[in-house]
Amino acid sequence: NTDVYYDDDADRSKIDDKTVAVIGYGSQGHAHAQNLADSGVDVVVGLRESSSSRAAAEDDGLRVETPADAASEGDIVSILVPDTVQPAVFEDIRDELDEGDTLQFAHGFNIHYNQIRPPEHVDVTMVAPKSPGHLVRRNYEDDQGTPGLIAIYQDETGDAKAEALAYSHAIGCTRAGVIETTFQEEVETDLFGEQVVLCGGVTSLVKQGYETLVDAGYSPEMAYFECLNELKLIVDLMYEGGLGEMWNSVSDTAEYGGLTRGDRVVDEHARENMEEILEEVQDGTFAREWIAENQAGRPSYTQLKDREENHHVEQVGAPLRDLFAWADDEEEEEAAEAPA
Ligand code: NDP
Ligand code: MG
Ligand code: MG
16 A cells, blocks of 8 residues: 655755755746745746746745756756746756755656766655646645655665655645556556546547537537536536536436447447557557657647637637636635635
8 A cells, every 4th residue: 555645754954955956937936935925935937038927936035046956056946937948057057966966856757768867976866746837836825735746766865755745735735645656667557547537538528429429410519518628517526526426416317328328329339449548658659759740840739729710609609608707706705704
């Protein structure tokens, strides 16, 4: 069974007298930097001269230097720029990494697929909150935690894990619980999950279901509600209580229909495709494709994004969501009024 680490497992002396250079001030960067600073850790943010995030970091009371200067000051250098630009940013900072410093990531792609080759004299760690940055920040401010992962790729000092746990503590992750994984496992499960289930699989399921109804002559609005909008209700139930709570909450008719039909939709052929996609993740085929796509200026990516934006379900959905926006506002007001 996997160990889960909490606040008591972290030794804050492993980070409290160190300087953390946070390179990038986007989703994860702004959250790590502010949480670390509010936890009393010395933080310097590294941003390029022309950076559009510089003002935000300075407004938040943080010191901003160039990536190289920040990395030079940092004992821990946290790489929180987009994965596709990390190799180039790393070239600017590699000479600033001293003996015993830590190169710290929130995702393992560039290390695992050898796009960044760290020098041998540093520790290489990962602290990956399992949540977008704005939630990592908001939870911290609300005295809540965000669950996270840690992984150690290189342990030159012998202290890498203790330091990663201390970092997790300082950004609030050990409040909720942290589990240890490897760079390889984090990357492969992350890519598989987002491709097959979370982002790729679910959007294809929505589009195919929607198209099937509309092609059969049903109203696009009805198809939108049945195949996209109501997904949230189902996912919320699964999130709260697993598949069981979802099945218990829907009607017996929905339960019987789902139990008898679901496996016909996502059948053994889909399973074979999943295994093939997993192999492409494991053997680096996907990584090579995505790296080449970026080097070529993202031609397919741009085209696919465009096609997705122009899908009928999007044209139908936007005005419907506006129409029902009052419901969300009311929900938020109720939540704000509810006693804590
Ligand atoms: P963002 O896209 O939010 O990062 C944007 C920041 O990077 C900005 O400050 C931007 O500044 C800077 N930046 C962009 N391009 C460059 C460049 N060429 N040189 C220097 N700085 C640059 O990244 P995320 O926070 O989404 O991701 C950071 C890491 O965290 C990734 O490894 C990601 O996989 C991981 N992660 C992300 C999660 C998320 O929910 N977003 C969740 C868990 C992990 P500028 O104004 O200069 O462009
Ligand atoms: Mg993920
Ligand atoms: Mg991912």
